[in-house]
Amino acid sequence: MSRLAPEIAAFMRVAERGSFAAVASETGYTSSGVSRMITRLEDAIGAKLFFRSTRLLSLTPEGETFLPRARSILESIEIACGELSDVAEIPRGHIRLNCGTAYANHRLAPHLAKFTALYPHITLSVSVADHRIDPVADRADVTIRVGDLVDSGLIAISLGSVGRVIAASPTYLAEHGEPRTSQDLLKHNCLLLNGFPHQATWPFREEGQATSVAVKGNLTSDSAETLLHLAVSGAGIVRLGDFLGADALASGRLVPLLTRIHEPGEQPITALVQAGRQSVPRIRALIQFLKSIH
Incomplete structure (x- = not known):
């Protein structure tokens, strides 16, 4: 089945893209x-996909x-190749990245053009959500979390940290x-x-x-x-991540x-990756790049 890896990869992308x-x-x-490629795969397994x-x-x-x-087969092949490959191998393939709005807009997006220039053979899909997804169920290759971790069975890679600031507009x-x-x-x-009740309690030392x-x-x-824009418009006082309000x-x-x-x-900023996937060249390249922008 490993000889059909390109066909399996094509099958997975067609299933995702439609x-x-x-x-x-x-x-x-x-x-x-x-x-x-899909027809060759169908012929090999004896079923229409x-x-x-x-x-x-x-x-x-x-x-x-x-x-x-198919996903399990391809991941096993990629992990094995990543562990054996030379560091000079050109990273290639598709990455699904999930992160929150603040991180996406104020830390990640300003640097993505540089990443794509460095790694032209990698395609990247960024899913942005302020609720916490299940990285396994949602098939995220890399999930960026700010704050304490609750996921088990995932590799946690430190990217840096973020502090918070309380602020309001001059108008307010x-x-x-x-x-x-x-x-x-x-x-x-x-x-x-x-969705984050603990963030309604603001800490002080007096x-x-x-x-x-x-x-x-x-x-x-x-x-x-949205809270950032509300605060800037004079709607109230906000406590937000320092890179969001910078x-x-x-x-x-x-x-x-x-x-x-x-x-x-x-609070820590952490990249979560499924065990073994951190050695896949394209995942390794993205993690190294994310570390470099912190």
């Missing part, structure tokens, strides 16, 4: 060439059954005043991220004592990016608050 043409555009093959029509390309029941097995502060103590926050509208305040507000979102703070669109007593709560 057309021969889409896979052809990213691999350099023609649509008919991709179709012939796709229903084909002029308007529809979908997996047959046999294709649905074969897909997870002109209308509502600036909080001087942590308790003053109880009189203010605070912007909160859905007069040598660790304290915390459970803040409230009339606006919440499942997007950290540009707004530098330009004066946001003003840092309570800096002498606020605990920034440094």
Whole structure:
């Protein structure tokens, strides 16, 4: 089956993209060439993998059954090749990366052009979500997490850390005043991220004592990016990751608050990879690149 690795890879990408043409555009093959690769694979295993029509390309029941097995076969081949390959091997293939909005827009996106220039044979699909996905069920090759980890059975690779800052816009502060103590926050509208209840409790150290305040507000979102824009527009006070607020703070669109007593709560930024996959050349190249931008 290993001799059919290119055909298996093509099968998986066609199943994901839904057309021969889409896979052809990213691999350099023609649509008919991709179709012939699928036909060779079907002949080898003795079953049709796709229903084909002029308007529809979908997996047959046999294709649905074969897909997870194909993925396992290809991953085993890639891991073995990665462990044996010379470091000078050119990384190639497709990577599925998942991360949160703030990381995607303010840490990752500004550097991706450099990554694609360094590794022209790697294609990258970035899935952005502020809720925590299941990396295995969602088939993410690399998942970036900010904060404590709860996943088991995954390789955790440290990328760096992020602190937090409390801030509001000059417009909000002109209308509502600036909080001087942590308790003053109880009189203010605070912007909160859905799905992370612990982030509604903001930590401080006042007069040598660790304290915390459970803040409230009339606006919440499942997007950290949205909270940033709400804060800049004057909707309330926000506590956000330092790299997310860096540009707004530098330009004066946001003003840092309570800096002498606020605990920034440094948290790790971690890349999660399924065991063994970190040795696949393209995964290894991405991890090394992510470390370099922190």
